[in-house]
Each structure stands twice: as C-alpha cells, then as structure tokens.
Amino acid sequence: MLNRNTCPDFTPLSPDELTGEEMARPETTYFKDVWRNLxxxxxxxxSLVVLGLLVVMVLVGPMMNEYNYYSNDYSAANQPxxxxxxxxxxxxxxxxxxxxWVGGRVSLLIAILATxxxxxxxxxxxxxxxxxxxKVDMFIMRLIDVLMGIPSLIYxxxxxxxxxxxxxxxxxxxxxxxxxxxxxxxxxxxxxQLKEREFVMASATLGASPMRIILRHLLPNTLGIIVxxxxxxxxxxxxxxxxxxxxxxxxxxxxxxxGQLIKEASxxxxxxxxxxxxxxxxxxxxxLCFNLLGDGLRDALDPRLRT
Amino acid sequence: xxxxxxLETKNLRKTFEIKGRGTLTAVNGVSLTLREGETLGLVxxxxxxxxxxxxxxVKLYKPDAGQILYQGRDIWQFGRKENxxxxxxxxxxxxxxxxxxxxxxxxxxxxxEGLDIHGLYPGKARRERVLELLQMVGLNKEHANRFPHExxxxxxxxxxxxxxxxxxxxxxxxxxxxxxxxxxIQAQVMNLLVRLQRDMGLSYLFITHDLSMVKAISDRIAVMxxxxxVELAPANTLYREHCHPYTEALLSAIPLPDPDVxxxxxxxxxxxxxxxxxxxxxxxxxxxxxxxxxxxxxEQQPALKEVSPGHFAACHEVE
Numbered sequence: 001m002l003n004r005n006t007c008p009d010f011t012p013l014s015p016d017e018l019t020g021e022e023m024a025r026p027e028t029t030y031f032k033d034v035w036r037n038l039x040x041x042x043x044x045x046x047s048l049v050v051l052g053l054l055v056v057m058v059l060v061g062p063m064m065n066e067y068n069y070y071s072n073d074y075s076a077a078n079q080p081x082x083x084x085x086x087x088x089x090x091x092x093x094x095x096x097x098x099x100x101w102v103g104g105r106v107s108l109l110i111a112i113l114a115t116x117x118x119x120x121x122x123x124x125x126x127x128x129x130x131x132x133x134x135k136v137d138m139f140i141m142r143l144i145d146v147l148m149g150i151p152s153l154i155y156x157x158x159x160x161x162x163x164x165x166x167x168x169x170x171x172x173x174x175x176x177x178x179x180x181x182x183x184x185x186x187x188x189x190x191x192x193q194l195k196e197r198e199f200v201m202a203s204a205t206l207g208a209s210p211m212r213i214i215l216r217h218l219l220p221n222t223l224g225i226i227v228x229x230x231x232x233x234x235x236x237x238x239x240x241x242x243x244x245x246x247x248x249x250x251x252x253x254x255x256x257x258x259g260q261l262i263k264e265a266s267x268x269x270x271x272x273x274x275x276x277x278x279x280x281x282x283x284x285x286x287x288l289c290f291n292l293l294g295d296g297l298r299d300a301l302d303p304r305l306r307t
Numbered sequence: 308x309x310x311x312x313x314l315e316t317k318n319l320r321k322t323f324e325i326k327g328r329g330t331l332t333a334v335n336g337v338s339l340t341l342r343e344g345e346t347l348g349l350v351x352x353x354x355x356x357x358x359x360x361x362x363x364x365v366k367l368y369k370p371d372a373g374q375i376l377y378q379g380r381d382i383w384q385f386g387r388k389e390n391x392x393x394x395x396x397x398x399x400x401x402x403x404x405x406x407x408x409x410x411x412x413x414x415x416x417x418x419x420e421g422l423d424i425h426g427l428y429p430g431k432a433r434r435e436r437v438l439e440l441l442q443m444v445g446l447n448k449e450h451a452n453r454f455p456h457e458x459x460x461x462x463x464x465x466x467x468x469x470x471x472x473x474x475x476x477x478x479x480x481x482x483x484x485x486x487x488x489x490x491x492i493q494a495q496v497m498n499l500l501v502r503l504q505r506d507m508g509l510s511y512l513f514i515t516h517d518l519s520m521v522k523a524i525s526d527r528i529a530v531m532x533x534x535x536x537v538e539l540a541p542a543n544t545l546y547r548e549h550c551h552p553y554t555e556a557l558l559s560a561i562p563l564p565d566p567d568v569x570x571x572x573x574x575x576x577x578x579x580x581x582x583x584x585x586x587x588x589x590x591x592x593x594x595x596x597x598x599x600x601x602x603x604x605x606e607q608q609p610a611l612k613e614v615s616p617g618h619f620a621a622c623h624e625v626e
Contacts, residue, residue, distance in 0.1 A: 028413060028452050029413070029416065030411050030412060030413070030416070033413070197406050198401040198402070198403055198406040198407035199406065199407050199408050199409045199410075199417075201362070201367055201399070201401070201407075202399065202407055202408075202467070202470065203409075203420060204367060205365050205366075205367065205394065205397075205398060205399045206394060206398070206420055206421040206424055206470070206474065207390075207391050207394030207421070207424045207425060208424055212424070217409050217411075217412075220411050221409070221410070221411060301411075302410075303410060303411060303454040303456060304410065304454075304456045
C-alpha cells in the first residue's frame with residue numbers, strides 16, 4: 001500500500017485551503033450581462049457601428065460642404081453626382097448631399113422616438129392590464145379594441161390640424177397615440193402567461209409590490225419578444241412619416257426627410273434615378289441595421305441562448 | 308404540546324369560478340393550527356387542494372370564507388405595515404424549481420430580493436448576507452453570479468430555499484419541494500430543511516404526496532381529500548391508529564422496502580377516480596369511493612371529531 005507521507009509529490013490539502021470551484025464570475029446584473037453578450041455578436045455590433053456612423057453623418061454631414069438644404073440655385077438644377085455636388089442636385093438646384101443628411105435627422109429622430117415612446121407606454125399599460133386582470137384588464141382591452149377600430153390616419157390628421165403641422169413633436173405625438181395599442185396587446189398576452197409562473201408568486205410572497213413585479217420580473221421577461229416587434233416598427237414609422245409629408249401633413253418643405261426625398265424623386269425616377277436610389281439606400285441601410293441589431297438583442301436578452 | 312400557536316385557519320374556503328361550468332371548490336372549510344417550531348405534514352392526492360391551501364396561507368389567494376389568524380390576528384385585517392411584516396414572516400418554497408426562479412435574474416439578485424423589499428441588510432451587508440445564505444444551503448460564493456439555467460434542479464431548489472430564508476421567516480410553506488427532484492437529491496434537500504429547522508426554530512407546513520417522507524419529518528400529519536381535512540393526528544399515531552377509510556387506503560399504498568413483505572402486502576384499491584371538485588354536492592367528499600359508505604354519508608358532511616387526544620377524524624363511522 002502506498003504510504004502517502006512518503007510520496008513527495010503530493011501532500012494532503014487542509015480543509016481551509018479548499019476553495020471550491022474557482023470559476024467565479026465578476027459581479028453582474030442582468031443588463032450588464034446583456035451588453036456583455038451583445039458585444040460578442042458581430043452582426044449586431046456591426047449594425048450598431050453603422051447606425052452610429054449614420055448618426056454622426058446626420059449631425060456633421062451638412063457642414064462638410066458650403067451648401068445649405070434650402071437655397072435654390074437654378075443654374076445648378078438637375079445635376080448628377082459630381083465633385084461639386086457629391087449626390088447631385090434636385091429640380092430646384094438644392095444640394096442633395098446636404099438634404100440627405102438633414103433629412104436623416106428628421107427620419108432617424110422620428111423613427112427612434114415614435115418607436116420607443118409608444119412601446120414604453122404600451123408595455124406599461126399592457127403589463128398593468130395583464131397583471132391585475134379582472135375589471136382593469138376588461139376596461140383597457142375594450143378601450144384598445146375601440147381605438148384600433150378607428151383608422152390611425154384619422155387621428156393623425158385631426159391631431160396635426162390641432163397641433164399644427166411641420167414639427168417633429170407633432171408627428172411623434174400622432175404616432176404615439178396609435179402606436180401603443182399593438183405593443184400593449186402583445187405585452188398583455190405575454191404577461192398573462194408569465195404571471196402564473198412560480199417566480200412571480202415567489203416575488204409576491206416576499207412582499208413585492210405589483211409595480212415591482214411588473215417592472216422587475218414581468219416586463220424584462222417580455223422584452224426579448226417585444227424587441228423584435230420594435231425593430232419592425234422602425235421602418236414602418238419612417239414610411240408613415242413620408243406618407244404624411246406627401247399629403248402635406250408631415251414635415252413641411254423646404255425641410256427634407258428621407259421619406260420626402262424618396263417621394264419627390266419617385267416622380268422623376270426615369271430621368272434622375274440617382275435621386276431616388278441614394279435616399280433609398282440610407283433608408284434600407286437603417287432598416288437592415290435595426291433589424292440585425294434587434295435580432296442580436298433578442299438573443300442577448302435571453303440568458304439561456306448565450307454561449 | 309405546550310408551544311404557542313403561530314398560525315390558525317378557521318373554516319377556510321377557497322373557490323374558483325370556471326366559466327360556464329360552475330364553481331370549483333378547492334379548499335372546503337379547513338381548520339388547522341400550526342404551532343411554533345413544528346412541522347405539519349399535509350398529504351393528499353393530486354388536485355385535492357393542498358397547493359391552494361398553501362397559497363391561501365401565504366396570501367397569494369384571498370379566501371372566500373373563513374379566517375387565517377397569524378399570532379391571533381386575522382391576516383386580511385392587517386394594515387400596510389403589518390402586511391409587510393407578515394410577508395416577511397411567512398415564506399414559501401415552490402414545487403417546480405425550474406419555474407420558481409426568474410430566468411433573467413442572477414442568483415444573488417433572486418436571493419436578495421426579499422432583503423431589498425424589506426430594507427434588510429443594506430449596503431455592503433447585503434452581499435455578505437447573500438454569500439452567507441448560499442453557504443447555508445450548501446452552495447458556494449462562485450454561484451452568486453450565475454443564471455438559474457446553469458444549475459441543476461436540486462441546486463435551484465436550494466436557491467429557492469435560500470431566497471425564502473433571506474428574510475428570516477418564522478413559517479415556511481413547503482409546496483412539494485422535493486417532488487420534482489431525483490431521489491438522491493430529495494434526501495439532500497430534506498436533510499437541509501430539517502437542519503435549518505433545528506438551527507432556526509422554523510415552522511413548516513409541508514405539503515406532499517410522498518407518504519414515507521412526510522412521516523419522517525412531520526410532528527403532525529393532516530390528510531386532505533377533495534378540499535377537506537379528513538384526518539389529523541400526530542405522525543406516529545396516524546400511521547398506527549388511523550381510523551378514516553381514506554387514510555387507510557392511502558397508507559396501504561406505501562411500498563415496503565422488504566420484498567417478501569411487499570409481495571404479501573394488503574392493498575386497498577379504491578374504485579373510480581377522485582370526483583370532480585366542480586359543483587360539490589352535500590355529504591362526505593369520500594362517500595362515492597368509500598367501501599363503508601352508508602346513506603347518511605351521502606347527505607351530511609361529517610365534522611372532525613377527536614378520537615383520542617390530538618387525533619381527529621371526519622367520518623360518520625368513527626365514534
């Protein structure tokens with residue numbers, strides 16, 4: 001039998017030295033962990049970088065040449081892209097490079113605000129409706145049914161008539177009034193499923209208030225699905241703004257927006273295709289980036305899908 | 308027993324409306340007492356209302372009739388502050404360790420939730436308390452920053468226990484805490500619960516359908532059938548001198564470890580299924596399956612009668 005005291009390579013470990021598994025993770029919270037995981041997803045990060053670049057260009061792009069977005073110059077009308085006008089000019093001789101970036105400010109701002117604000121409101125109302133149930137739920141759901149029955153264009157037109165057209169705030173308010181309905185419904189459905197789970201009961205047993213349960217447990221658990229809906233809403237908002245601008249209720253000329261530039265150019269698409277294609281590329285790029293980012297976020301939001 | 312009564316239920320009744328089908332009576336007039344430091348086992352088959360009773364006691368459901376008295380006072384008469392106090396004193400361990408932890412919260416957040424709500428162990432002490440709790444339930448500090456899906460069922464159940472212990476409760480309602488676990492893990496978790504009770508003077512309401520386990524840890528056992536308590540006795544008395552026919556049938560179903568005895572064991576097979584708790588009629592709930600049923604059993608529900616000191620049974624046959 002091997003005498004362990006004579007074996008020089010191994011010595012017994014005293015219990016104090018036993019530290020267990022040495023795989024401690026740095027202290028973390030859920031959202032820190034989401035960010036850590038998002039960073040590992042290349043497409044999501046690339047999308048984030050492209051979106052960041054777009055935001056930077058939207059801010060500094062108009063300052064990169066000597067033109068502004070509203071001055072007409074008939075001597076330089078309808079020019080194709082050239083060293084003088086990088087993206088060419090439109091029928092009134094306005095520089096498209098400048099107009100694209102100024103238009104991007106409006107489009108991106110509306111796309112983000114008119115998605116996040118309605119979703120935040122919708123999630124909160126849906127969360128309350130689903131968690132409390134009963135009469136509260138009944139009332140909120142019937143209200144949503146009624147509001148959904150009326151075409152959103154009617155609200156938009158009425159609101160813009162009341163608040164005056166042309167400002168971003170008006171458009172965001174108009175989109176918010178109808179935009180929260182869908183997210184409230186989706187959230188309510190998800191919360192109805194989640195609230196019967198035992199971890200929600202455990203939280204209630206510990207004395208958590210309904211608001212704490214909704215904000216800490218229910219809504220974060222719905223985020224993964226909601227985020228997908230959010231990324232799909234962004235392009236629809238960009239086009240809704242373009243449509244409203246087209247019928248004269250959105251951003252008023254000479255202020256541009258991507259949607260408006262596309263609408264204008266679509267009339268002369270055969271003669272000047274570059275005018276149509278350039279803003280389309282930016283709208284497409286924005287949509288693609290938000291979709292890829294949403295995809296990556298959904299995976300990062302669920303700890304079980306992590307590697 | 309001389310210990311003081313911690314919690315008492317009086318004629319507790321909980322029903323659920325089922326759309327278009329009537330009323331489901333989950334708990335039908337249950338009166339129980341729980342003393343400080345004791346383990347009261349609650350046994351019965353699936354769907355008999357054990358879990359509903361447990362959840363009503365921890366105030367997840369509002370009873371339709373009857374009272375729950377905690378330290379002599381009705382828990383539904385509590386003000387805001389007293390209510391929070393009750394939420395601290397009475398905790399629950401859940402049946403399904405896979406559903407009882409928020410998948411998005413790391414373990415330390417889950418365990419500390421009670422501390423945050425009740426403002427216990429603020430600042431730096433919070434982290435130390437979490438590590439202390441992890442150690443108490445046999446996990447180590449490396450586990451604090453992991454997510455629930457990285458643990459096995461037994462480990463998750465320990466996390467659930469740590470979460471309940473965090474707020475230093477007096478009573479823990481254990482809702483089948485071991486039924487979802489492997490047998491070897493069951494023993495570990497049971498030993499943990501017994502040790503914690505000894506160290507901290509906890510009271511348990513132990514809900515289970517595992518008859519051999521409940522005998523090993525309970526001071527008293529209540530047998531539940533279709534929403535009613537049919538027999539209540541000190542653990543040993545119940546196994547030796549049970550007098551309700553349902554208890555008899557239930558106990559005859561316990562498998563015995565000796566194969567020779569097991570082969571000749573007399574089993575009482577009940578006819579039929581447990582009746583539906585929807586639209587319960589009058590009479591003894593067990594009458595439809597009872598081998599000794601008499602006409603009176605179908606008309607009048609028997610009350611719990613004291614057979615011997617501390618031993619109660621609800622049966623017309625019993626004197």
